[in-house]
Amino acid sequence: MKTLIAQAAEPSLWSPEWLPLLPKRLVENLLEHFNAPGWLVSIGGIAAGAATVLAVFMTAFALLSLIERKTLARAQNRIGPNRAGPFGILQPVADGIKMLTKEDIVPAKAEKLLHLLAPILIVIPAIMALGVLPYGREWTPVPLELGLLFFFALGALTEVSVFIAGWASGSKFPMLGAMRAISQMVSYELPLVLSAIAVIMVSGTLSLPEIVAHQGGYHLGFLPAWHILTPWGLVGGLVFFIASIGEANRCPFDLPEGESEIVAGHMTEYSGFKYALFFMGEYLGLFAISGLGVTLFLGGWQAPFPGLGFVPSWIWFFAKLAAVIFLFLWIRATFPRLRMDQLMRFGWLALIPMSLLTIPAAGIWTLLHRAGHGLIAWVVTIALLVVPFVIMTVLFNRGLARSNRTYRFAES
């Protein structure tokens, strides 16, 4: 794996920039102090680094489960959980205790081994994906050279484990949920990857830290050079965001677990801690994919304004992550769930064409910028993206005008 891992920079102790790496370095120093062999030192350091990431995101997961309910409550003019501790801050603890002490039920018709394996398999890729994200200038837990590819490869594992969960339960709602989940994930992974390809083309690398580094600096002295602030990046970022809602099974694309139709989809037959694992996997997956979005389009740990260098870079990353996740919550509070055919139509007829358009736009952008025609690049890429959008709008309106709404299965 030597070629996979880029060289990490040398540490300088106790500075805020290096704060997240403190546990790792403390463990390493401790082991070195006791003259431990080199392999033990590196393993200890890796374990401590992984534990840091895990601790951060487990806390974030616990907080998010509360904040989500609070936000949804506010959107509906309710108060939300406020009983466990001040402002309900201990609600996640109460939830956790409830989940842990619940009975673990395995259906008689379930495939025992696979039924047990599925929740584990769903958490592992989510945690692994969190490992490759660059959280700060100095803080990338595992700086893979192929980080982006690694991330998408892990998405494949999620699909398989959702399928296993649905099938191994030996019941029809999980099966239906798994079928929905797979068709949705396969369809929405396409725009996700395609919009990421534009970023790869422009930054010329698959390494996530390098992609962030490529977004450093400012246009005109104040406008950050994030990809979202370019024409192709705006479209690509939007497509990426929408597709990531689909990948994370979040509302309004949460058909796989549509409560009103199929109970809880692939999680129907799970109870107790296994259910909690699914929940955890879903939220960690949400963090991972939002983190990837922040890395690819929102400039990762880059500060939004010049002259903010004194703030540790990882704070910017987490601020952006929080903003993106709030957007997820906001969308969940607003939109109703789509129907399956609407979901597929939207994915294949709107998202994929737009994401395909970002690729030539990114190519032209890069070429023109290399040739030194920055202004022309702006004009051409905007034209390249706006004209198809206008055409799509026209077609959409024509389709609306022509389609007399018919309900095939609901006519009486």
Add this chain to the structure above:
Amino acid sequence: MTALLILSPLIMLAALGAVWKARPVHAGLLLALTLSLAGMLYIALGAEFLGLVQFMVYVGAVAVLIVFALLITRPRDEIEEIARRPKSVGPGLLCTLPLLATLLYTVDRTLPEAPPGTADLPVRRIGELLFTTHAPAVLAVAILLTAVMLGAALFAREPSKKP
């Protein structure tokens, strides 16, 4: 080398299981396992790009689609399948053993030493090779896949009800 020694028996076992399991879905999942183990082997041998692409394409798309298709199709009667099995072992071995022998022979004979400098091929180099030297092949495959996709879309399209 240790990775090869550990992973290759596992791959073999998973592949055998994929062939041997009576339930189609089990076989499909074992196939996914085989493919992902192969991906791990690639990574362990230093071909990270290939390994990750293997994961993404074969495990994420192909295996999942196979399993998905198995779900939609009507499952065959498994008992019948198990009863039929002893009869099919002989012909199966008859077909595969010569192939295996040929493979072993050729691989042993003709596997060239890796030319120096290709051991760790950076991704950038792979990309450049794909889009310069091997561009015609890539284009051909792309056209083929597009045609396949269009064909599938045509097949999947509902026949329009309007006359």
Add this chain to the structure above:
Amino acid sequence: MKPPTQNGPKPKSAKPGKWVVPGLGLLQGLAVTGKNMLQSFYKKERMTTVPYPEQRAPISPNYRNIPFLCYDDDPEAGLRCTACKICEKSCPPECIYIVMDRDENGKALKRPKVFDIDASVCMGCGLCAEVCPFDSIYMDGQFELATDDRFEGLQLHLHDLAKSAEYHLQLRPKEASEVLARRKADAEKKAAKAAAKAKADAEKKAKAEAEQTAKTEDPPKEEGGSE
């Protein structure tokens, strides 16, 4: 296929000349929820939630639940109920059980010895309160009847049911004040009548006494024939 019937307003796109820009409606929706989210922090009228055990929403005077028995001054002696059992007979689910109190001679004392209402059976129809001629039984506003004993705990006895007239006044001021005024008027009328009667009796008595004094040989009569 016949054209489907559309209930709500027609989609905007159906109007000719109006263009739908994809995504604009979504933004409008986001604005609505965003406004809700923001204003719920500073606009009082948005947050209508009452944190119940600590704060309570006022109960409407029209709210009614299990009946209660009204008493005037003393929960035992002041009970208006006369154990006439009209409510027991009128109760559709038969959840009222009344035993009249009797003295040692077996004479009815016109007050209940047992008055039970089975809260698990009572359907809150209010017929008992409707038929009561003695202004005794009224529907309560009490709703926290939960108990950990679903048999005995839901059996309301006389001491659970007896509540003061002030409570009634608090619960349903209009109804209770009318009842009280009427009762007061009745009591006054009754007192006046009684006074008149007593006066008449006294006059009669005086007359009789006068007669008695006139006919000294007559046998002694019963004293004070009050009613």
